Amino acid sequence: MTDMKIIVAIKQVPERDAPLRIDSAAQWIGESGLRYAMNEPDAYALEEALRLKESAGTEGEVVAVSAGPERVGTTLREALAKGADRAIHIVCGDLASRDALAVARLLAAAIQPENPSLVLTGLQSEDLGQGQTGVILAELLGLPHASLIVQAEMTATGLKVKRELEEGWFQFIELPAPAVLTIQSGGNKLRYATLMGIKRAKTKPVRTLAAADLGLASAPAVILDQVTLPQKQKSTQMLSGSAEEAAAALVEKLKFEAKVL
């Protein structure tokens, strides 16, 4: 068997608890002062990639790929610290104005020449939540795919994966490799970067590619026109005061108004 090369697409997204503001043009959020982190399902995709490489026991390679501005470098370093062998940074300052097809085209252009044995993405990004970049990528690369995967193993003929279905159901799927898998959270326990890993990450190679060099820009397929604040569906009664006061008021309401106690 030839050495396994696994590509993992990793997106950097605003930290979960980061306070968000709509920017002045109302076409994205204000990015100044925001802190960023690795998209959660992508952390699980990275974990799956590292496990597959380890269990193959050969000289395999895990390559992290991310498209985004300068700051994406820190998330790629984090992937290297956790065990990825090298990284590809597609430098792209206008990510928010590109649709899923355009982003997948960038990723495909960077991944194609690598000739990977397997490509993993997260199932969904926490900022855009489109849940489709990995599936598009499979089509662009001409590879079969399976989505919502919580476990994967290599077999003699390709891959056997466990797919999550709705309401606690699962199924196994067999497919040939190379393939694209979109990974759902929770399949494995995530590892932490060790001090040694963090130190070694500094010397691992990060190749940068300019988005403009990866093919002609095409007309957008869909346009994000405006970002707005959601409207309330219900009129929520907010109970204020100290914790004790709010708790006492709530119990009153639950007992006498909602009559659910």
Place this chain on the structure above:
Amino acid sequence: MSGILVVQEARKDGNTRAFQETLAAGRVLAGYTGLEIEAAGVGDSNSNLFAEFIGPPPAAAHAIEHPLLSRYTSDGYVLAFEQLIRKLQPAYAVFPHSYQARDFVPRLATRFSQALISDVTAIESGPAFVRQLFQGKMNAVYRHPGGGPCFVSIQSGAFRPDGTSGGVTTIDHFTPEIDAAQIRTRPGDPFRASAQTVDLGSAQRIVGVGRGIKDAANLPLVQDLASALGAELAASRPICDNGWLPMERQVGSSGQTVAPKLYVAAGISGAIQHLVGIKGSQCIVAINKDRDAPIFEVADYGIAGDLFEVLPALTAAVKKAK
């Protein structure tokens, strides 16, 4: 056709709720565009795919039939729908945002150099499509520039099927060309992983805990409230992903659906995949330190505060009221 193609997912069992909702979304779109609605779905000749409609039936329905589609595969469905869409040339193709649609529609749209506008919650004049960003903390309005079919998927529960039940419509049978070698994946039978020992579905009161609890060691705080209320304990997905509570206590699209009299959400942000599991609750209470958390959009009562202070206070107040 140049109309609106609304896609049905079930194979045999008549029209699903998801289809009726997708059809309702199609009607909103028809209202803004003046276009006609047709339906499509994979079935076989003796299936009652398009039996009954809530509201007026579509102008026509296309039953896609092929032995290689008897089991769902993304390759098979992409081929079938690609051929049907090339034939009909709809201006819009509307799908439910189901696990199945998420699996094949992005690939299908790519064949038309299009990108799916996924998980749409509202359609406005333009037409403009509203979907959530940042797990429900913001909304975004999307437009389609034209030049090819516009692919849209509809969030579960976002559109309400309405009107008197309509009867049948003309059914057109469509047989795509598919070769067995084009189907690359081999799906196995669905199975349930964990034994279901708790039935959250029939619980009268539930306390749901989310990532705001920070650590498994803090779980007794919610357990105490649950026992004071005589409630079952439930959780958002990350809590079960971390192994802090068993998966059978997970509520949401990939967990259980609940409909208690009282649902208390503590440290849960209110992502749609959690909300779909609790929307049948009679009364929802949210405790969250972030005043703007989406959970407050669906809560009847809210306390914007630190759960480490609020939970013990609430447990004490419940005990006192007994």
